[in-house]
Amino acid sequence: MVREAVFYARREEKKVKCLLCPHGCVISPGKNGICRVRKNMSGRLVSLNYGKVTxxxxxxxxxxxxxxxxxxxxxxxxxxxxxxxxxxxxxxxxxxxxxxxxxxxxxxxxxxxxxxxxxxxxxxxxxxxxxxxxxxxxxxxxxxxxxxxxxxxxxxxxxxxxxxxxxxxxxxxxxxxxxxxxxxxxxxxxxxxxxxxxxxxxxxxxxxxxxxxxxxxxxxxxxxxxxxxxxxxxxxxxxxxxxxxxxxxxxxxxxxxxxxxxxxxxxxxxxxxxxxxxxxxxxxxxxxxxDTVCLKCQNLLIRRRIYQVFPVGIRDGRCSFCGEELSYIVM
Structure with missing residues (x-):
């Protein structure tokens, strides 16, 4: 499935200019942009990777x-x-x-x-x-x-x-x-x-x-x-x-x-x-x-051992030791 790109402008001779990123690729018919997944198909910029998963x-x-x-x-x-x-x-x-x-x-x-x-x-x-x-x-x-x-x-x-x-x-x-x-x-x-x-x-x-x-x-x-x-x-x-x-x-x-x-x-x-x-x-x-410690009391909030994670000092969005609101952690 191809999907028409959202950000682009048409140019002369069926060229298009991609406006998604600062490269601003000007793409001739049948060619791709630098990213390889945005292509000019007959004067229309399309996304080649829509729904494509690796x-x-x-x-x-x-x-x-x-x-x-x-x-x-x-x-x-x-x-x-x-x-x-x-x-x-x-x-x-x-x-x-x-x-x-x-x-x-x-x-x-x-x-x-x-x-x-x-x-x-x-x-x-x-x-x-x-x-x-x-x-x-x-x-x-x-x-x-x-x-x-x-x-x-x-x-x-x-x-x-x-x-x-x-x-x-x-x-x-x-x-x-x-x-x-x-x-x-x-x-x-x-x-x-x-x-x-x-x-x-x-x-x-x-x-x-x-x-x-x-x-x-x-x-x-x-x-x-x-x-x-x-x-x-x-x-x-x-x-x-x-x-x-x-x-x-x-x-x-x-x-x-x-x-x-x-x-x-x-x-x-x-x-x-x-x-x-x-x-x-x-x-x-x-x-x-x-590890992450509380900025106020310096007690342990989160213990990390590679991808084993233990939120040991957090309760209801606050430090369980001093009660400080942990606004810097999204939970």
């Missing part, structure tokens, strides 16, 4: 990662194919840039699956694995149905979308984990074929109306400088010092062959970011403690 799983919500959004619960997670970035370190390159096997799940069927998974403690649906924003029409249609049934919608995204399109989508979204690849415009141009400013603007926009957490994959000598970490943390703190920041350990993948990030670099980054933010966590680092 992966479906019931995941812990912490795997997204979201640590302050229904801790200890599950979420039905699915992805499609394609991406509007070209990161050489992509960890899901086989679906972002390859030709994966596909099957179809249309919005009504996904809603039924999500409702069934409530019995397994699922809070809703996460669009993840590849870049969900290029799945725009499908997510719009599905998220409306999920919301009408009290289910949550989550995006795990690079945040690279035009503001008009993002504003239309956000009222349907409950939480996002936005990947800030680096606090460095040159990194975005060289490695991602994108720009940092768009992403930062969209982090701020999303945080004004949904729960937001941020992930940054730290790559040795590429985006791990202390000044860069300080810049990222300070930027987020200006929006809200309560935004959780996840530093993830890089491992060689796709076109990148650098050795894995040294553990001490991750620990240093966490220490630096904690000068600005209340909650900084480390990912892809087995055995690392990522």
């Amino acid at each position: 992966a479906l799983a019931l995941d812990p919500v912490e795997k997204k990662p979201l640590y302050h959004f229904f801790p200890g619960r599950n979420i039905l997670s699915l992805g499609s194919l394609g991406c509007n970035f070209s990161c050489g370190f992509c960890q899901n390159y086989h679906i972002a840039h390859g030709e994966p096997a596909l099957y179809e799940i249309f919005p009504d069927e996904l809603l039924s699956l999500a409702l069934e998974e409530q019995s397994r403690d699922s809070v809703g649906v996460a669009f993840t694995y590849n870049e969900p924003l290029i799945w725009y029409e499908y997510i719009m249609d599905t998220a409306e149905k999920l919301k009408s049934h009290g289910l949550k919608t989550v995006l795990v995204t690079n945040g690279y979308i035009n503001k008009e399109a993002f504003k239309k989508l956000l009222p349907l979204i409950d939480a996002l984990n936005i990947d800030i690849k680096a606090f460095n415009e040159e990194f975005y141009r060289r490695h991602c074929r994108g720009d940092l400013k768009t992403v930062l603007d969209n982090v701020e926009l999303a945080a004004s109306c949904a729960h937001v957490e941020v992930t940054s994959l730290l790559i040795p000598r590429e985006n791990d400088a202390r000044e860069e970490i300080k810049g990222l943390a300070a930027f987020l703190a200006r929006i809200s010092p309560f935004i959780p920041l996840h530093f993830s350990r890089y491992y060689p993948a796709y076109k990148f062959t650098l050795p894995p990030t040294p553990e001490e670099i991750l620990h240093q980054a966490r220490d630096t970011a904690r000068e600005y933010l209340h909650f900084v966590y480390l990912g892809n680092l087995p055995g690392e403690e990522n």
Whole structure:
């Protein structure tokens, strides 16, 4: 099934200009945009990935990662194919840039699956694995149905979308984990074929109306400088010092062959970011403690052992030790 795209403009000679993301691809008849899933069919821009799924799983919500959004619960997670970035370190390159096997799940069927998974403690649906924003029409249609049934919608995204399109989508979204690849415009141009400013603007926009957490994959000598970490943390703190920041350990993948990030670099980054933010966590680092404590009394709220999560100090949305309202954790 193909679906006409929402954001595009017609040009001369049956060309079209895609208006979904800042690339603004001008696409000739029969050709695709950078993302590979938006095609000009006789002067009409269509989405090729509507209902097309490459992966479906019931995941812990912490795997997204979201640590302050229904801790200890599950979420039905699915992805499609394609991406509007070209990161050489992509960890899901086989679906972002390859030709994966596909099957179809249309919005009504996904809603039924999500409702069934409530019995397994699922809070809703996460669009993840590849870049969900290029799945725009499908997510719009599905998220409306999920919301009408009290289910949550989550995006795990690079945040690279035009503001008009993002504003239309956000009222349907409950939480996002936005990947800030680096606090460095040159990194975005060289490695991602994108720009940092768009992403930062969209982090701020999303945080004004949904729960937001941020992930940054730290790559040795590429985006791990202390000044860069300080810049990222300070930027987020200006929006809200309560935004959780996840530093993830890089491992060689796709076109990148650098050795894995040294553990001490991750620990240093966490220490630096904690000068600005209340909650900084480390990912892809087995055995690392990522507990959450009450900001008022410092008692343990959530114990995490990889994806085993125990909300031990929370009762009715408050700290069970001092009674402080935990407004920074969605439950």
